Amino acid sequence: MEEILKEIGISENTISQMEELCPNIKELSKEEIEKKIEKLKEMKCDDIQVRNIISSNAIYLDRSVTDVDKLINTMKDLGFDNLNILLDGNPYILNLDDFEIKNYITKREEKGELLEDIVDDMSTNPFLFEEI
Amino acid sequence: MEELKKIFKEIGYTEEEMNEIINEYGIRNFKPETLLENVKRNYSFFLSIGYSREDFIKMTKTSPQIYCLSIENIKQKIEDIEKLGYSREEVIKMTKGFPSIYSHSIGTMQQKIEDMKKLGYSKEDIIKMTKSLPEIYGYGIENIQQKIEDMQKLGYSREDVIKMTKAFPSIYCYSIDTIKQKIENIEKLGYSREDIIKMTKALPTIYGFSRDNIKQKIDFYDSIGLHSLAIINAKELMQSTNLSYARYMYYKDIGIDIDETNYRKLFIGQKRFEQQYGITKEELLEKYDYQKYLEKKNTQDLGQEVVDILENTEYLGDTEETIGAYEKDEKIK
Numbered sequence: 523m524e525e526i527l528k529e530i531g532i533s534e535n536t537i538s539q540m541e542e543l544c545p546n547i548k549e550l551s552k553e554e555i556e557k558k559i560e561k562l563k564e565m566k567c568d569d570i571q572v573r574n575i576i577s578s579n580a581i582y583l584d585r586s587v588t589d590v591d592k593l594i595n596t597m598k599d600l601g602f603d604n605l606n607i608l609l610d611g612n613p614y615i616l617n618l619d620d621f622e623i624k625n626y627i628t629k630r631e632e633k634g635e636l637l638e639d640i641v642d643d644m645s646t647n648p649f650l651f652e653e654i
Numbered sequence: 655m656e657e658l659k660k661i662f663k664e665i666g667y668t669e670e671e672m673n674e675i676i677n678e679y680g681i682r683n684f685k686p687e688t689l690l691e692n693v694k695r696n697y698s699f700f701l702s703i704g705y706s707r708e709d710f711i712k713m714t715k716t717s718p719q720i721y722c723l724s725i726e727n728i729k730q731k732i733e734d735i736e737k738l739g740y741s742r743e744e745v746i747k748m749t750k751g752f753p754s755i756y757s758h759s760i761g762t763m764q765q766k767i768e769d770m771k772k773l774g775y776s777k778e779d780i781i782k783m784t785k786s787l788p789e790i791y792g793y794g795i796e797n798i799q800q801k802i803e804d805m806q807k808l809g810y811s812r813e814d815v816i817k818m819t820k821a822f823p824s825i826y827c828y829s830i831d832t833i834k835q836k837i838e839n840i841e842k843l844g845y846s847r848e849d850i851i852k853m854t855k856a857l858p859t860i861y862g863f864s865r866d867n868i869k870q871k872i873d874f875y876d877s878i879g880l881h882s883l884a885i886i887n888a889k890e891l892m893q894s895t896n897l898s899y900a901r902y903m904y905y906k907d908i909g910i911d912i913d914e915t916n917y918r919k920l921f922i923g924q925k926r927f928e929q930q931y932g933i934t935k936e937e938l939l940e941k942y943d944y945q946k947y948l949e950k951k952n953t954q955d956l957g958q959e960v961v962d963i964l965e966n967t968e969y970l971g972d973t974e975e976t977i978g979a980y981e982k983d984e985k986i987k
Contacts, residue, residue, distance in 0.1 A: 532866075536866070539832050539835075542827060542829060544827075546716070568896075568945045570870065573866060574864065574867040577864030577866060577867060578862055578863045578864045584751075586706060586750070588709075589750075603935070604939065606894075606896075607896055607935070610896065611893050611894040614859065614862065617786060619743065619747050621743045639925075643923065646893075646921065646924055647889070648893065649859075652822070652859070
């Protein structure tokens with residue numbers, strides 16, 4: 523596990539902090555981590571963004587690929603674009619489930635906001651995902 | 655036993671994982687036929703209520719006791735957790751991340767909520783926090799109390815800590831030494847302890863950012879004269895540096911210099927930006943590629959380093975002179 527994290531530029535010190543946040547990552551195989559890196563690259567994350575996202579959010583590594591796929595597809599369907607930029611800013615979005623984003627947007631829509639405006643607002647202010 | 659091995663293999667466990675489960679306390683006393691029945695029954699049930707095979711394997715590897723639970727017991731547990739204020743989907747999400755919840759009694763969970771309320775959280779806060787960090791149900795209340803006190807010693811008020819952990823409960827996952835180390839890392843970037851307290855109160859997720867991530871952000875804003883952005887508007891640090899760089903360069907190209915008086919231009923909504931300047935985010939990011947800029951900068955920095963070494967090393971200087979003299983001699987020949 524450590525080897526592949528070091529390969530993407532994460533220091534030993536940061537790895538131990540990641541393990542504090544999510545001890546389960548110690549049990550992950552090289553293949554499991556590679557799959558998560560690949561997912562980020564599919565979203566056009568460059569090497570620095572991959573390093574930033576993983577080193578700042580170890581929980582992402584421990585999530586199921588199915589849940590991550592559902593989340594990404596839902597976000598794209600809702601109109602979020604340039605996900606690499608959004609996730610680089612707020613890597614913790616990757617810990618959400620698709621239904622949580624849908625529910626949050628529905629609540630705002632019920633108050634009269636348009637989907638397009640909500641997505642623009644969330645994309646511009648990635649800290650808003652913390653309200654979810 | 656053979657049939658048990660076969661079913662474990664079919665579900666997707668390795669032999670090693672299977673042996674660990676079989677030898678787990680509470681499971682090893684089962685007769686093979688009873689365990690076989692439980693494995694088949696619980697696997698089908700968990701899949702029927704919304705877990706994937708991948709989730710189920712991961713959960714039972716962490717918490718093999720799931721195989722000891724009866725269907726009635728699991729159904730009752732889910733209903734009880736829902737009554738605490740979670741939706742069915744949220745219960746499933748929480749238990750995927752922290753399957754041990756199935757081993758907690760509902761009384762223990764209620765007690766944790768009550769204890770957290772005494773610390774200053776509302777029930778709503780606790781529900782929200784545990785949705786993103788269900789591990790809180792596994793933390794001793796003394797540990798949480800201790801963490802709050804440790805954070806107070808670093809310069810936060812009790813109210814600050816409550817507010818920060820509501821927004822970013824993962825703070826509870828870090829040891830106080832890690833928090834101190836993160837503070838030191840930010841101090842090295844040119845901020846005082848007071849500055850750091852202020853910025854992390856506004857954006858507690860700073861404690862989650864890795865050192866390299868935060869350094870990249872600060873280095874960029876330093877380079878454009880906006881060192882104080884992290885203090886006056888920390889939340890803007892959540893915008894990707896790639897986008898801030900692209901916008902900064904775009905403004906520069908059209909004759910707008912970004913400084914402390916107009917830095918908000920870097921963070922306006924995309925829709926507004928497009929309407930005002932007629933350039934999409936894709937076009938902007940392609941035209942002003944931050945990664946390419948960094949690569950170029952690194953090469954230049956490296957070049958400068960070599961020049962500095964050559965200038966400051968007597969031996970190399972001598973060597974250069976020798977090479978120069980040699981080349982001159984060769985030309986004469």
